[in-house]
Amino acid sequence: MKIQIKNGRLIDPKNGLDTIADLYIAAGKVVAVGHAPAGFHANRSIDATGRIVCPGLIDLAVRLREPGYEYIATLESEMEAAIAGGVTSLACPPDTDPPLDEPGLVEMLKFRAKNLHQAHVYPVGALTAGLKGARLTEMAELRDAGCVAFSQAEAPCADTLVLLNALEYAATYGFPVWLRAQDAALARHGVAHDGEVATRLGLPGIPSTAESVALSTILILARETGARIHIARLSSAEGVALIRAAKAENLPVSCDVGIHHVHLCENDIGYFDPNCHLMPPLRSQRDRDALRAGLADGTVDAICSDHTPIDEDQKQVPFSEAEAGATGVELLLPLTLKWANETGADTPAALSLITHRAASILGIDAGHLSIGASADVCVFDPERPWRADAAALRSQGKNTPYAGMELIGRVTHTIVDGAVVFEQK
Amino acid sequence: MWLDPANPQLNRNGELHHLLSLEGLPADVLHQILDTAVSFADVTQRDVKKVPLLRGKSVFNLFFEPSTRTRTTFEIAAKRLSADVVNLAINVSSQTKGESVLDTVANLSAMHADMFIVRHAASGAPYMIAKHVAQDIHVVNAGDGRHAHPTQGLLDMFTIRHYKGQFNRLRVAIVGDILHSRVARSQIHALTTLGCPEIRVIGPKTLLPSRVNSLGVHVYHDMREGLKDVDVVMMLRLQNERMNGALLPSAQEFYKYYGLTEDKLALARPDAIVLHPGPMNRGVEIDSSVADGKQSVILPQVTFGIAIRMAVMSILAGN
């Protein structure tokens, strides 16, 4: 299928492109930018006047809820949500049921996803069997089955020796390890940031030290083992400072931040809104400002949605009893644009955090529109307002702090491997 | 929505529609409750202790966390207002398998409940219930997790006003496990709103919230220092789970440094009053000689508690 996307503002942050230009796609690849190749006759022409045309978005954490959690959401609904959000490549965490610790499970997931012909799915494998933090998984076999990295998801790896061994084993093969820096004991029973809001509301707190203590341990072990570490969902000012220092000494460490933590803080809990019960918790304004500064100065490498669809029954309960997490793959784009608007960052810089920089953490050649690259493209209207209500979201998870609120920026077309997989007026 | 979105306890006329927390209630609402309670205190002195205000109304005690004392005082207060009272002690463990909180509330609402008195182990539960009940149903928080116990805070303020008159020249000390105490939080909010110029919290570091200063209090770890010249001493109950765990080594050590004994009380003003929300752990947070002594107002607190709850329920039912 030959596609011409014309008159759009073409933004390709990796290649430094930000200009009104046409994009030409054929046989699943980008074949030209600006002028049509000789003899090119488009089967389909998309008019992107007033729109932005950019690489398909890359989301480092999207829970597809399969296998095991189909009563909450299905692969079909969440993959539908992803492309509606302009996401063409996504990584899913290993905390399925059973966890992704067996090659067969990973193969099945990849097979099911591939047959939907929507976004590319990159499973992250379990670091330990059952995520229990005791025995290593067959990382090499899992890598062959399609895992791009290894992680404990939200499960702690409390035994430092196990963690050390896991990092050394991963380092043997050069496999990246993604870790959530949270000390299990310091976070035990906590449901909110241990700050002024938790004090007033009487909510058990998780102090920032839970993150910085765990992060210090991880960084020391990383230095020891030479493992490539990616810190998932940074949440505190102290955490940003530790990463900044680690990068200054050239440790191979990267990190991401969840899109909700870019915007929200503990005050947004208001009168115990369970939609703001997230892990890691929403911390203080000072922490949020430090995360924003980290995004601006490159300390934080990527933004992800940390998409976690949750059944209404699990959210319509008192705050501390609610399951933690928010739906978000469809909000990644408008909220990233909102961050850029509020902080004065330019659109290409914002998009880089959810395209090529996320791709390099995944270790895939994606997130750019170079000639010959896979044609994964997102076309969106940066001015279009829409309301994040249950009807507008395709995910089965309607649990978002932004429920009912107006957002700006709506995907009009999503193209994967040169095929239009999603479009809306 | 008929409720003020900035303050889910008040309707758009600024009148009390639910009582969920003392935080955010304007001083005149607190004063209205205290003043109304004076009249109800007189009712409890009469032979016929009932008034017909809530006749025909149904008050449901929804206790997701067990409590005989608080439930009984609410029941007495409701019956003295001539209301019909239904007690529901909801077994929390069957909660997780059975009906959700909201389903329980919805079913009871269908039985024409007019008022829910809610106690729950999770902070914020009454807010969730208040958000989902019909417009003419009122919710009273009888204690939610560590967050608030507004009727206890009110009866403590009533007690202080009864013995001391004004709040604006008082030094008040709150002693004990403030970290886990919904009573302490409600007391602090009420004292602040009513104009108390100096609120002291006294306890070991492990029993004080990390941002306790943000509540506008003076922090003391030395009880003798903290009690100097105070007018009101409010003791908190120390729960058994705290005494031998990771926060405190033993009841004995706690008693030695943070228990209210006669000699420690002597450091306060000679006319200082001693309050305790009950039930007391005699010999742990308070000596029997103090609890039963002439400065103790612990028993009057109980009587005032009924008048306060009658006042709260009447004001809500009429709004």
Add this chain to the structure above:
Amino acid sequence: MPATPLPDAETLLASLTERMRPLIGPDTGLVGIHTGGVWIAERLHSSLGLRHPLGTLDVSFYRDDFSRKGLRRNVKSSDIPFDVDACHVVIVDDVLFTGRTIRAAMNELFDYGRPASIRLAALVDRGGRELPIAADFIGAEMQVPAGRQIELIRRDNRLTLQITDA
């Protein structure tokens, strides 16, 4: 009927007192209804030289309009410092109108005990009864135009009547 001009409250009180004097025994229990009724009852009590101390009632908890109007602010205390049982009671109010306040006062009084009899004294009877209630002693009858009400004011211990909007 045209509205009658406002009489002087002090004059009315004096004539009410003299009308009551021969018919009120020394053991009568006098009970004023807050707030205007208490002012009048205080004056009657000192003029008539009764043995029992003055009783006061705030009928807020017995009103029949609670559901519509809610609880009034400034609820005062009720205080009956004598034994109601077998007592001849006289209830005192400033303005008698629909009769509902008197009904509430009687209900409240019966929660204190069983009186031998109850009589009613009012400074002004403005008619408009909605219940079968009648005063035994009245200062004056008056017509008040619709939408207006008559109020008793006390300033420097002097009582006056005035007409205000309802």
